[in-house]
Amino acid sequence: MNQSIKIGQIVPSSNLTMEREIPAMLRARESIFPERFSFHSSRMRMKKVTPEELKAMDRDSDRCAYELSDAAVDVMGYACLVAIMAMGKGYHRESQERLHRITVENGHPAPVVSSAGALVDSLKLMGAKRISIVAPYMKPLTKMVAEYIEAEGVEVKDYIALEIPDNLEVAAQDPMNLVDIYKRLDLKNIDALVLSACVQMPSLAAIQRVEDECGIPVLSASVATIHQMLVQLGLEPKVPNCGTLLAG
Structure with a gap:
């Protein structure tokens, strides 16, 4: 064994x-x-x-x-x-x-x-130059995440901030809600979609479905973490x- x-x-x-x-x-x-x-x-x-x-x-x-x-x-x-x-x-x-x-x-x-380094490194590995992201954070923190990623050479074309301050409430989100939420993003000419730029917001159940639906490579911070591990x-x-x- x-x-x-x-x-x-x-x-x-x-x-x-x-x-x-x-x-x-x-x-x-x-x-x-x-x-x-x-x-x-x-x-x-x-x-x-x-x-x-x-x-x-x-x-x-x-x-x-x-x-x-x-x-x-x-x-x-x-x-x-x-x-x-x-x-x-x-x-x-x-x-x-x-x-x-x-x-x-x-x-x-x-x-x-x-998870921060894994997301950045995975985007580079995928050759992603321009992305859109979904995050549960308040707008200032979501903007900071976008700026951190951009400082690593990846443009964040668009982002959605769900503005959920309580961390337990973030964990309680239904990942399948993301199947509708992502459609509010500008997806034109992006190389990848980060369905959850937060390791507390569940997204695993929706990753493959959203990728199959939109035809754009889809990942999350937790998927990137497993890749790097x-x-x-x-x-x-x-x-x-x-x-x-x-x-x-």
Whole structure:
């Protein structure tokens, strides 16, 4: 029997979605590949998605990295996109390096990906020069996310801010609502559609359906995170029914 690959996640205390969507994607992958996975989390306190709470939460990420490193996880994901982006343009590189250094110091070196870095890197890998995005955040935070992505060389042509400040309410959204919501975006001449630029807003159930419907590559922050985790583990980044990025 294969030993499980240990997936570690640093999650906001109020985040539910990444502990649902990440296992769901890897369980789907298990139907076509031999590798097996187990899932382990450490939490940073955060209830409201505000700049103040995000900054305080990010300071907690070092402790989480130590905790997950104690469990000798094989890869670690920082599962909050907006917390990283709120810390300033390009911050995902600094965060990933620092958290990886903690795993080395703690004697259990593990690659570290962040959902923010994974989204940016995945868009570049896909050759996406112009995108549109859906986010649950208030308009100022959504604008900040768009500007962070643009600083990485990808134009955000259009975005929808659903303006849901409470993080638990974000997790309670029906992903199939996105099948209608995305139609309000300007999709002309874009190279990719980010159906959820937030790892707390569920979108997995809608990704393939929206891609099939609009004919544009569709991804989310959580899909990008799984792609980068699999790449870091040296595994084929392929998961059925999760859109172009994970199509193999």
